[in-house]
Amino acid sequence: MFTRNLWAATAGAVLYTSSFTSVEALSNGVARLPILGYNTWNAYQCNIDETLMLTTAKLMKSLGLLDVGYNYVNIDDCYAEKNRSASGYIIEDKVRFKGGMKQLNSQIHALGFKTGIYSDSGWFTCGGYPGSYQNELRDAKTFQDWGFDYLKYDNCAIPYDSITRQGIIGRYQRMADAIAQLSAKTKKTPMVFSLCQWGWSQVWLWGATLGQSWRTTGDIAPAWNSLTFIINFNSFITQATDFYGRNDMDMLQLGNGGLTYEEAKSHFTAWALMKSPLFIGTDLSAITPDILGILKNKEILAINQDDVIGKSISPFRWGINPDWTSNSTHPAQYWSGPSKYGTVFMLLNTLNEPSTLSFNLTESPWIRAGRKYSIRDLWSHTDNGTAVRTFTANNVPPHGVVALLLNDAGDEPDGLFPACSVWWQCTDKNGTRVGG
Template identity: 40%
Template sequence: MYLLITFIGVLTFSHSAHALVQKDGVGKLPALGWNSWNAFACDVNETKIMTAANEMVNLGLKDAGYEYVNIDDCWSVKSGRDSTTNQIVPDPTTFPSGISGTASSIHALGLKIGIYSSAGTETCAGYPASIGHESLDAATFASWGIDYLKYDNCNVPTNWSDTYQSCVPEPGSSYEGPFPNGTCPAAYYSASHPAAPSNYDWSTSNTTKRYDIMRDALIAQNRTILFSLCEWGQAEVWTWANQTGNSWRMSGDIDPSWSRIVYILNENSFLLDFLDFWGHNDADMLEVGNGNLTLEENRSHFALWAAMKSPLIIGTALNELSTDLVNVLKNKYLLAFNQDDVFGSPAMPYKWGANPNWTWNSTSPAEYWSGASQNGTLVLAFNPSGTALEKQIVWSEVPQLANGGDAFEVTDIWTGDDLGCVSNGINSTVATHGTAGFLVGKACQGTSQSTSSLVRQHREVRECAGLFGGDNKY
């Protein structure tokens, strides 16, 4: 509870006065796109980038709203900058058309292109980075036709280190945990990396200054470039980054394991008061389609990232993605919520479920979520447990519905089924690691039919019609 109160205390300052508002609405809503890293890491080249761009069109992802095709680390010559111009040099072997040529091809598809650098001397993979070269690199990126910059946090020079260590409650090499109620105990810090005073203003930190320098360099260009901060939740980034970038990573890196996805979900559930239009917590790139995640886990991952209004940046090989997972990424109800241009706030937990409300639990986070949108209230029931569970959504417990009546028009977000006018609430059997989701619309005259049998009836009809693939749980 201490963390939540501390975060809310800074919210009004960061959003009402200092949002980074860009031309043509760029950055107002969470970015939708694709990035090369989770799929290919350093094994990236022009062919793979163009395959992703073409698949975004062919699979209907562009039509669903995805627009950025982002090249991550390892795109340049590793040995250094151009000896004459001092510019970063695209690798002529892996990008024979150069970045500008690749950008032209992507723009011809009606898409946008992103590039990667770091606020340090080298990128995370050891390639030339941008600290000390921000103006030159921003101008170079703009001249190439870049639309998006992911700016990492590796290889920071000693003279740019922060005076204090911020609390990022994740296991690391120097401290594995625990993190009582999401806090960092004394053992997390050291003499060389002490905790900040309670009244410390992180917007004065060197981390903030490093990212502000690149922000200013990008703004100075005659091209709008979305600025995505990838600084891993350091320096309490959520308290200042709304004036610096369009999104900011709130945690360390994701990986395609269920445990890591749930860990980040738990972290971000306590930070959601810090985002709205023009600035978004970035829960990291999607792992949908990667690793050994089940269909239910992929659905939950996408649904909760969309509901939290994180940028939705796909990170898998699109030409190998199953139809089921393409459909998850194109879910029209979740994308509409994520991209709502009237309601900027995310869905938030309204009930933790197995745990008391506001419990920090990295394996069993908040289970019941809701958020307002133009189309109605999105309500999710997440099952983090290892067995299927009956989940009960009660209208009177949902903040957006509590004073609106006893019955509402309801749509199942996974099947698209219109469940009609549903009284009191809705029960669903939710598979292990699955998420039930409903769009709750206008108030209506209630039905006498039990909600659990109503959901079951609609699912049985779809299964008999061969529309549900035998998967009769969420």
């Protein structure tokens, strides 16, 4: 957790695609695909207890969220006593979690879910509870003994440099090593390790060596400008996401107020197709059928959970912006990427009025010239004929989205003019330019 304001102040200086180099992911047997689940922070912050956690798990099951893949129920900050025990262990809050974490986890696991917990690389968590610095192995064992499957690890209240003699990587490495050491000793599956480090440390360059996901920006807010900021920032680092490691765009803010229905669809589509983990941050007792329908879009979720291709979609045109220019209010509008189901497209209307979005199919590197393509609309769940050379979406609502799946449907018709869809690049074998 971190305020957006400090991060936003630095956003204008970020241009980093030219220096990006991929790193080998930590393939330790957990979180090969993005994780889907629930996290308490956005809806409840510190107002959590064991009854809320169990009720939330039961609601997730009764609402059908478990059936479509949301199988983690995660506790965020503020679950502990303010002080460790005399022997140095984190203790559950004796009032709010009086039954103990082990019993709570057993009950939630019995419903079919996995569970997650939270800690911090510093002396204290962001909420002022015990952090894990110098207690990494002790805490990892505590979390495992309690029955947790996942650890979100924050970066507040860090010790003085004269104590750590480390940078950010070194502080996170301590817990990564503790999780690996514990797994080797107990022969149990290691906890998923999620790095909540907020972006300006270029975490996308090194996070994959330590954990399965990493936060790339400050905390999300239920507002369109927050969504566009996060989408724009992540549009430059899509290369970092693949199996076992991915850019974490923060929690889903659907249903918390502040977003229109169309904005909620855009939010979910961008997060899912960019292969972010999908953690619901909404009070499920107040969720509307429309928002539930967005969260349960099986066709979008299937692409997020693609077990053949782990890459994110990426921009192929930058909307109203000059090429490669950062604009946090109007990020890229035209995106595509491969999947085992076909070529995925996301068209995002970043304008405040309805807009017609049109593109040449071969602007996407995943499309072959000279072919026609069948069109599947991933929101209407309809097959919409074929596209030849171009596709146009008319009257996309303000801040709305179009999500498509295109598949090769054979050769395009003979006799089309010009001979090439990108005519100014097309030349006859005798050197004559074709079309124009």
